[in-house]
Amino acid sequence: xxxxxxxxxxxxxxxxxxxxxxxxxxxxxxxxxxxxxxxxxxxxxxxxxxxxxxxxxxxxxxxxxxxxxxxxxxxxxxxxxxxxxxxxxxxxxxxxxxxxxxxxxxxxxxxxxxxxxxxxxxxxxxxxxxxxxxxxxxxxxxxxxxxxxxxxxxxxxxxxxxxxxxxxxxxxxxxxxxxxxxxxxxxxxxxxxxxxxxxxxxxxxxxxxxxxxxxxxxxxxxxxxxxxxxxxxxxxxxxxxxxxxxxxxxxxxxxxxxxxxxxxxxxxxxxxxxxxxxxxxxxxxxxxxxxxxxxxxxxxxxxxxxxxxxxxxxxxxxxxxxxxxxxxxxxxxxxxxxxxxxxxxxxxxx
Numbered sequence: 001x002x003x004x005x006x007x008x009x010x011x012x013x014x015x016x017x018x019x020x021x022x023x024x025x026x027x028x029x030x031x032x033x034x035x036x037x038x039x040x041x042x043x044x045x046x047x048x049x050x051x052x053x054x055x056x057x058x059x060x061x062x063x064x065x066x067x068x069x070x071x072x073x074x075x076x077x078x079x080x081x082x083x084x085x086x087x088x089x090x091x092x093x094x095x096x097x098x099x100x101x102x103x104x105x106x107x108x109x110x111x112x113x114x115x116x117x118x119x120x121x122x123x124x125x126x127x128x129x130x131x132x133x134x135x136x137x138x139x140x141x142x143x144x145x146x147x148x149x150x151x152x153x154x155x156x157x158x159x160x161x162x163x164x165x166x167x168x169x170x171x172x173x174x175x176x177x178x179x180x181x182x183x184x185x186x187x188x189x190x191x192x193x194x195x196x197x198x199x200x201x202x203x204x205x206x207x208x209x210x211x212x213x214x215x216x217x218x219x220x221x222x223x224x225x226x227x228x229x230x231x232x233x234x235x236x237x238x239x240x241x242x243x244x245x246x247x248x249x250x251x252x253x254x255x256x257x258x259x260x261x262x263x264x265x266x267x268x269x270x271x272x273x274x275x276x277x278x279x280x281x282x283x284x285x286x287x288x289x290x291x292x293x294x295x296x297x298x299x300x301x302x303x304x305x306x307x308x309x310x311x312x313x314x315x316x317x318x319x320x321x322x323x324x325x326x327x328x329x330x331x332x333x334x335x336x337x338x339x340x341x342x343x344x345x346x347x348x349x350x
Contacts, residue, residue, distance in 0.1 A: 008046050016086065023062075024089075052066050053097070057091060063098075065096070067095075076320055098164050103197075116142055125196075138193070139178060140154075148177065162194060170214055218238045222236040223249075229253050234310070239306060240306055244267070266320070268319050269317060269318045271314045271345050293305060293335075300327075301322070302327040303323070328346065
C-alpha cells in the first residue's frame with residue numbers, strides 16, 4: 001500500500017526530532033553543506049515534490065523551510081506539514097520561502113557571467129487597484145546576456161528573496177523585462193529592488209488592502225455556457241486552485257499532469273445529484289455540507305476543501321485528501337449522515 005501524505009508527515013517529524021540537535025551543531029560549526037546529501041535523500045524519499053532549505057530562525061537559531069514553490073496544491077501540503085510541527089529547541093519551521101531581511105546582502109551569483117545584486121536591480125511598478133496587485137517591469141544590466149526565459153527565472157528568484165514566496169505570488173501581477181536606468185528612480189514608480197517591500201507595504205496600508213496568503217485565497221467563477229465532458233454542466237463556484245480546475249474542465253476531466261503524484265496525497269472531487277438539494281438553495285446547501293465535511297476532516301487531520309460548484313445536473317465538492325482511503329471514509333460518513341447515500345460518486349482530478 002502507498003504511504004499516505006499524513007503518514008509521510010508523521011515520519012518527517014519523528015526523523016527531525018532525532019536529528020535536530022546534531023543538525024543544529026553542524027550548522028553552528030559552519031558545516032551546513034555537509035547535511036545536503038543526508039537531508040536530500042530523506043526528503044526525496046518522503047516528500048519528493050516539495051522543496052526544502054535551511055535558513056535563519058525567528059529571533060535566532062536556525063530554520064527549516066518546506067515549500068510548494070508557488071504551486072497552490074503543493075503549498076497546501078507544506079501548510080499541512082507545518083501545522084503538525086514538533087517543538088525542537090533552537091529551530092523555527094516555515095511552510096514557504098521567507099523574505100530575506102538582509103536586503104543589502106541579496107544577490108544571485110551566475111557562473112561565468114557575474115553577480116546580480118538587489119541594489120543594482122531596478123523595478124518599475126504600476127498599481128492595479130482592482131486586482132490589488134502590482135504590474136512590474138524589472139531590469140538588471142546583466143539581463144542583456146540572457147534569453148527571456150532566464151530573465152524571468154532570475155527575476156522570480158530575486159523577487160522571492162525580497163518579498164518571500166507568498167509575497168511574490170500575492171502582489172506581483174504582470175511581469176515584464178525591459179531596460180531601466182538609475183536616472184529613472186523616483187521613489188513612486190521606479191525603485192531599487194531592495195526598496196520594493198517598503199513601497200508595497202505603503203500602498204497596501206494606503207488602500208487598506210487585506211489579502212490572505214495564496215493557499216487561503218478563494219476565487220469565485222461563473223461558466224457562461226455548458227461544455228462537453230465531466231463538470232460541463234457547471235454554472236458557478238469558488239476554488240482556491242483556479243488554474244487546476246479550469247484545466248480539468250478544458251481537458252475533458254483529466255489534468256495533463258498530476259501535481260500530487262508521488263506525494264501520497266490525492267486531488268479528488270465528489271459529484272452529487274443536484275436534485276438532492278433544494279432547487280432554490282443549492283449553493284447554500286452545498287456550502288453547509290462543505291462546512292460539515294471540513295469539520296470532520298479537521299477532526300481526523302486528513303484533508304481539506306478546495307472549493308465547490310453548482311451545476312444544472314450535479315453539485316461538486318473539491319478536496320485534497322492527505323490520508324487515502326481513511327480520508328475518503330471521513331467524507332463518506334458525512335455524506336451518509338445527511339442521507340446522500342447512492343446520490344454521489346467520486347472522481348479524481350488526474
